[in-house]
Each structure stands twice: as structure tokens, then as C-alpha cells.
Amino acid sequence: MEVALPIGMEQFARQQQRLLKACEVGWNEPDVVGMGLAGSFADGKPDAYSDLDVRMVLANGAFDRIFPRRLELARNCGPLLAAFTGEHVGEPNLLITLYEDLVHVDYLFAEVSQTAEKNEGRRTLVLWQRDDEVVQAFSRTYVADPVSEVTYAESRIWTWVWYVQTKILRGELWEAVSGLNSVRDVVLFRLLAIARAQRYRGARYAEESLGEHRTDFARTLATIDQESLLSALRAEVDLYLRLADPLLALHGVEPQRAARDAVLSALDAGLAWRP
Numbered sequence: 001m002e003v004a005l006p007i008g009m010e011q012f013a014r015q016q017q018r019l020l021k022a023c024e025v026g027w028n029e030p031d032v033v034g035m036g037l038a039g040s041f042a043d044g045k046p047d048a049y050s051d052l053d054v055r056m057v058l059a060n061g062a063f064d065r066i067f068p069r070r071l072e073l074a075r076n077c078g079p080l081l082a083a084f085t086g087e088h089v090g091e092p093n094l095l096i097t098l099y100e101d102l103v104h105v106d107y108l109f110a111e112v113s114q115t116a117e118k119n120e121g122r123r124t125l126v127l128w129q130r131d132d133e134v135v136q137a138f139s140r141t142y143v144a145d146p147v148s149e150v151t152y153a154e155s156r157i158w159t160w161v162w163y164v165q166t167k168i169l170r171g172e173l174w175e176a177v178s179g180l181n182s183v184r185d186v187v188l189f190r191l192l193a194i195a196r197a198q199r200y201r202g203a204r205y206a207e208e209s210l211g212e213h214r215t216d217f218a219r220t221l222a223t224i225d226q227e228s229l230l231s232a233l234r235a236e237v238d239l240y241l242r243l244a245d246p247l248l249a250l251h252g253v254e255p256q257r258a259a260r261d262a263v264l265s266a267l268d269a270g271l272a273w274r275p
Contacts, residue, residue: 165263192209
């Protein structure tokens with residue numbers, strides 16, 4: 001087996017050792033038809049803290065044979081400290097692992113026919129393949145769905161905003177902080193990615209994409225104080241409207257006007273709101 005490692009990987013001995021072992025384990029499984037590497041190593045900007053985003057490409061029909069053995073395969077790649085699946089990030093086919101040398105490896109399992117969809121357009125280097133179907137699968141273009149994305153945001157944002165305001169009013173300030181963080185990560189960064197025609201990655205590498213919105217996003221941060229939290233919530237709503245409304249119009253998605261009016265009225269009342 002010949003492994004096509006990323007250029008410069010020899011500078012990162014821990015990650016290189018773990019990746020080579022993973023490739024050996026994969027090669028010894030006939031149902032694994034190839035492996036790829038996404039993330040910072042594929043993007044050409046790794047550092048000592050980089051994890052490994054490994055793509056396990058399976059033969060069609062092999063998922064139910066391989067995925068139940070995920071822990072066995074991960075242990076064969078080195079001394080394993082922890083491993084769990086990725087339902088919390090919306091990807092149950094992802095195995096998230098941490099090894100004794102503190103190398104973090106994410107193994108995404110997908111059959112050849114599902115590889116393009118699961119990879120979501122990420123740049124991916126083919127480490128090895130049994131035939132050309134692996135590189136062909138990674139070369140298929142992922143088609144984004146901005147209509148679904150903006151519909152997702154508009155149908156949820158107003159309930160979430162009111163939820164955060166109620167926690168501020170009640171004095172559940174830490175829960176309000178959590179809610180503000182969720183709105184920023186799940187909604188605002190999503191809309192920014194759509195507006196810039198980029199893949200949504202939550203807050204990852206946000207520093208590179210904020211641009212003219214840098215100050216606007218900074219205003220969504222708060223201290224543990226009712227006035228500060230309310231100000232941050234208003235900043236999030238203002239930023240949402242400026243990001244979302246052009247996208248809603250562009251993609252023909254109707255705003256939730258009744259929900260907007262009710263929640264914005266309550267937000268105007270702020271700490272003085274009463275039932």
C-alpha cells in the first residue's frame with residue numbers, strides 16, 4: 001500500500017504516525033475501498049493542534065458490516081482514550097476519537113455512493129484507493145441548498161430569541177448566555193456562510209470571514225448581567241435582519257411576519273415586558 005500524505009506532514013510526527021496506522025488498518029479491511037483526509041491538512045494550513053479528519057470510504061452495501069466495528073477499528077489505530085459518535089453535530093456516521101498522544105481523529109464512514117453527500121464539498125486528499133471510484137466520489141460536487149438553509153433559520157429564530165429574552169427576564173442568566181451562543185453559532189454564522197457562498201462551519205475560522213461584520217458580531221457577546229445580555233440579544237436580532245432579509249428575498253422565502261412582529265415588540269419592551 002502506498003499512502004499519499006499531504007505535503008509537509010512530516011513536520012507533525014504525532015499526526016503522521018496516527019494517520020499511517022489508520023491507513024494500515026483500513027487497507028486490511030476489504031470493505032474499505034479507500035481513505036481520504038479533509039480539514040486543515042487538506043487545506044494546507046495545519047499546525048501542531050490540528051486534528052485528523054479521516055474519510056473511510058466503504059464499498060456499497062458494506063456500511064452495516066463496518067460501522068458496528070468502529071471501536072475495534074479505532075483501537076487498532078493506537079492507544080485509545082475516548083471515542084463517541086457525532087449525533088451532537090448532526091452526523092451519526094462520524095466517530096470522534098482521542099488517542100493517548102492527544103491526537104484527535106474524526107473518522108467519517110460512508111459508502112462510495114454517499115461519499116459526495118457526506119463530504120459536503122470539503123477539499124479532500126485521497127490517501128489511498130483500491131481503484132479510481134474513490135477519487136471520483138470525492139470529485140463530485142456537493143450542491144448546497146440555500147433555500148432550505150434560510151428557511152431553517154427564519155422558522156426558528158423568533159422562537160429562540162423569545163426563549164433567550166424569557167431567561168433574561170427570569171434571571172437565568174447563564175442559560176441566556178447559552179442561548180445567545182447558540183443563535184450566533186447556528187443561525188448567524190450559517191447566514192454569513194450563505195451570503196459569502198462558503199460552506200457553513202459554525203464559528204470555525206470565523207476570524208477570516210467576518211469582514212465588515214466583525215464589530216457587529218462582537219456586539220453579540222455579553223457579560224453576566226441582564227442589561228448586557230439584553231443588549232447582546234438586540235445586536236443578534238439586528239444582525240440577523242441585515243443578513244437574512246436579503247437572502248430571504250433572493251431565494252423567495254417568505255418571512256415569518258406574525259412571529260417577527262410579536263417577538264420584536266417584546267424585545268422593544270426589554271426588561272419592562274410583562275404578560
